Amino acid sequence: MFFCHNNCRHVVPCLHCHPHSYIRMVQHLIERCLLLHMNQQQCVKALAQYASIRPCITITVWRELEKENRDFFRAYVHAASSYRPFMGRYIQRKPSFRRRKHYWKH
Template identity: 70%
Template sequence: MYEKTEMYQHSFPCLHCHPHSYIRMVQNLIERCLLLRMDQDQCIKALAEYARIRPVVTLTVWRELLKENKDFFQTYFHSISRRPFTSRYKASRFGRRNR
């Protein structure tokens, strides 16, 4: 009975049991976040909430990716910083002033 629950406990690689697989999984999840044009903070929060990845792990993998792919990240950060500013707070505040 214990073996069955242990076997089904992890639906993805365990950091302690299979560190290389776990890190590779975190890297793949970060790459998905990048496809969704998330910044570092958004990615860390999303992985913590939806995949239960500890923020320190995501941050460490993010930093290694950044070191290995400086040109890509420089272009990436430039492209996401140019996206239109759409904040509900700012829009509603300006909307009230114009009334």
């Protein structure tokens, strides 16, 4: 449970009260999308729909991850484009973004 300066209680980190924890949570969710071979657009849509993360935040965190890991993302885009015909059935399944406490520690 996260407590804000206004005595608000949050089950997940609040962007305004706990920005570092919130960004780490979004980063973790993006990494889960990458494991499901999603591109940026699919990831933004999934996080908005299933985790209520605003698209501008997902895009910003995604871009920062790309800056920090250029080689990984270059290889990821190349691999994702070559697997695209085979991954269609996996991408269509509903992603599960259950939130756990250990995602927000640090």
